[in-house]
Amino acid sequence: MTNAPVKKVPIHLQSSQNRLLIKNGRVVNEDGMEDADVYVEDGIIKQLGRNLIIPGGTRVIDATGKLVMPGGIDPHTHLELEMMGAKTADDFYTGTRAAVAGGTTTVIDFVLPQKGQSLIEAYNHWREKADNKVCCDYALHVGVTWWSPSVMKEMEQLCTEEYGINSFKMFMAYKDAWMLDDYQLYCAIETCKNLGALPMVHAENGHIIARNTEKLIAAGKTDPEGHELSRDEEVEAEAVNRACVIANQANSPLYIVHMMSKSAVRALEIARTRQRQPVYGETLAATVGTDGTHYRNACFRHAAGHVMSPPLRSDPSTPQAIVEALADDRLQLIGSDNCTFHEKHKALGKNDFSRIPNGVNGVEDRMAILWQKGVNTGAMDPCRFVAATSATAARVFNLWPRKGLVAAGSDADLLVWDPRLTRTISAASHAHAVDFNIFEGQNVVGGPQYVIVNGRVCLDDGDLRVVEGFGRFLKTPAFCPYVFSSEPKHHTVHHQEPHQLPESPRSHSPQRVTNGTPTHELNIVSKQMAGTTLSSGCSTPTGRKMREPGQRDLQNSTFSLSKELDAPENKPSVRVRNPPGGKSSGLW
Numbered sequence: 001m002t003n004a005p006v007k008k009v010p011i012h013l014q015s016s017q018n019r020l021l022i023k024n025g026r027v028v029n030e031d032g033m034e035d036a037d038v039y040v041e042d043g044i045i046k047q048l049g050r051n052l053i054i055p056g057g058t059r060v061i062d063a064t065g066k067l068v069m070p071g072g073i074d075p076h077t078h079l080e081l082e083m084m085g086a087k088t089a090d091d092f093y094t095g096t097r098a099a100v101a102g103g104t105t106t107v108i109d110f111v112l113p114q115k116g117q118s119l120i121e122a123y124n125h126w127r128e129k130a131d132n133k134v135c136c137d138y139a140l141h142v143g144v145t146w147w148s149p150s151v152m153k154e155m156e157q158l159c160t161e162e163y164g165i166n167s168f169k170m171f172m173a174y175k176d177a178w179m180l181d182d183y184q185l186y187c188a189i190e191t192c193k194n195l196g197a198l199p200m201v202h203a204e205n206g207h208i209i210a211r212n213t214e215k216l217i218a219a220g221k222t223d224p225e226g227h228e229l230s231r232d233e234e235v236e237a238e239a240v241n242r243a244c245v246i247a248n249q250a251n252s253p254l255y256i257v258h259m260m261s262k263s264a265v266r267a268l269e270i271a272r273t274r275q276r277q278p279v280y281g282e283t284l285a286a287t288v289g290t291d292g293t294h295y296r297n298a299c300f301r302h303a304a305g306h307v308m309s310p311p312l313r314s315d316p317s318t319p320q321a322i323v324e325a326l327a328d329d330r331l332q333l334i335g336s337d338n339c340t341f342h343e344k345h346k347a348l349g350k351n352d353f354s355r356i357p358n359g360v361n362g363v364e365d366r367m368a369i370l371w372q373k374g375v376n377t378g379a380m381d382p383c384r385f386v387a388a389t390s391a392t393a394a395r396v397f398n399l400w401p402r403k404g405l406v407a408a409g410s411d412a413d414l415l416v417w418d419p420r421l422t423r424t425i426s427a428a429s430h431a432h433a434v435d436f437n438i439f440e441g442q443n444v445v446g447g448p449q450y451v452i453v454n455g456r457v458c459l460d461d462g463d464l465r466v467v468e469g470f471g472r473f474l475k476t477p478a479f480c481p482y483v484f485s486s487e488p489k490h491h492t493v494h495h496q497e498p499h500q501l502p503e504s505p506r507s508h509s510p511q512r513v514t515n516g517t518p519t520h521e522l523n524i525v526s527k528q529m530a531g532t533t534l535s536s537g538c539s540t541p542t543g544r545k546m547r548e549p550g551q552r553d554l555q556n557s558t559f560s561l562s563k564e565l566d567a568p569e570n571k572p573s574v575r576v577r578n579p580p581g582g583k584s585s586g587l588w
């Protein structure tokens, strides 16, 4: 340690490459929109407003007619995961490269220990796999895939500052592999509660799935459709209800990952009427963007390419119903559950659907899919889009307001989103390593033109310029105030219609800054952000309530965001991919 004064380099002699001004855009946060320029220095948003005074030589991005939003946070990925005898196609390099290509600047992956393996050892293994590969920031959840006193002790260690974990995932499915029984699940949830960590559950009844699978295979039903038949909607809904009951007995908050069906959402809605603590519901890009009819496709590769758990649902009204639930706060977040397998690995289940490695893509297309199905249809406004794709994940996992927010003091993870940008999704052009895309052939209107990761332009007018290892590991402190400081909920509270919802806790947002005067302290705000209880038992702003005076009503389906903007010349996105390890691009 030296006491030598730090020499301050005069601003005109500093490199201009660490400075960026995004001009003329419309900034969208979860709680409102405003016309503002955004000035970034050294990876941090420094100023927001018009007519900012900034140093010469700063790179300027013109965002006229574009939206400036917080980078997406995908709360659910499986990169470089080995499961069911296969390894995912996307590792932490290609997976985060794909994330950035689609506008996601933080991913939260799952450490999944083998049965009997030390959780700390598995955590260290994940850090080794990820740290030098990630192109954007990442955090980790840890799976509790078996139960013992040593697991409980390691959960406590993982919640310390040294490891930075504040969420654990338990499986109610994958019998004889990762599944916990109800006693173990209760113990694990109780442990989470005591540690100030958020329990997450994969909600499906593993025993019913196992028995149905035996019966289907014995009857000769071996093709991928058997996967969906072995685990219908009530198998998911029952587990959602059971998980809520167990969490309520433990007086614990709960997070339900990948909610895939209308029945599951209904079960959650009912459970919430009695739940004492918040329950967060996550759905997936896959649920919103495609459906279970693909399991009946005659091509094995096609059908197996859609196999995931819980499965996509064949009820054709599911995607729209899920979007509506996301819009009115019956669901809170959208993830991807990105878990991609090459054709050769999906083929392991050629003669037995139960051997098809479970998982699909989504980390790249999650944002464009929700924009297409949610915003372009008028189901949700851009503020709710930001809440569902970024801000709520930041809040729930204690990364807010550093992440998930465009405000002075936040990390410069930013999107310049072009609502007119058109793209046809295809495995031939996506940034993933995998050879298949469940959204193949779908046209989406709206996508990122620029993606800024920690102040660095990583998607530059459609040109992908990620840097391997550029991302950082984000520690997530326990006792997240947003999750754990909620007022206990009374049993009599019932689901409210959106128009009855109380005003959003605007006071939780860092105040905007004008001309360079930050008016908030990030950690003070963080302590203030425990929310008032909304219909969901959570406090995520809804798209139908967050409108500012004079703001257009995007719920009105006659309103078109793109019509609002200038000449509708559609600009296809250009994908220029660096080779793996591609560090060739300089800053910006």
Ligand SMILES: NC(=O)NCCC(=O)O
Residues within 6 Å of the ligand: 078, 202, 307, 308, 309, 310, 337, 339, 358, 359, 360
């Ligand atoms: N979801 C899926 O099918 N694969 C990833 C593992 C899991 O989350 O269940």
Ligand SMILES: [Zn+2]
Residues within 6 Å of the ligand: 076, 077, 078, 337
């Ligand atoms: Zn998953």
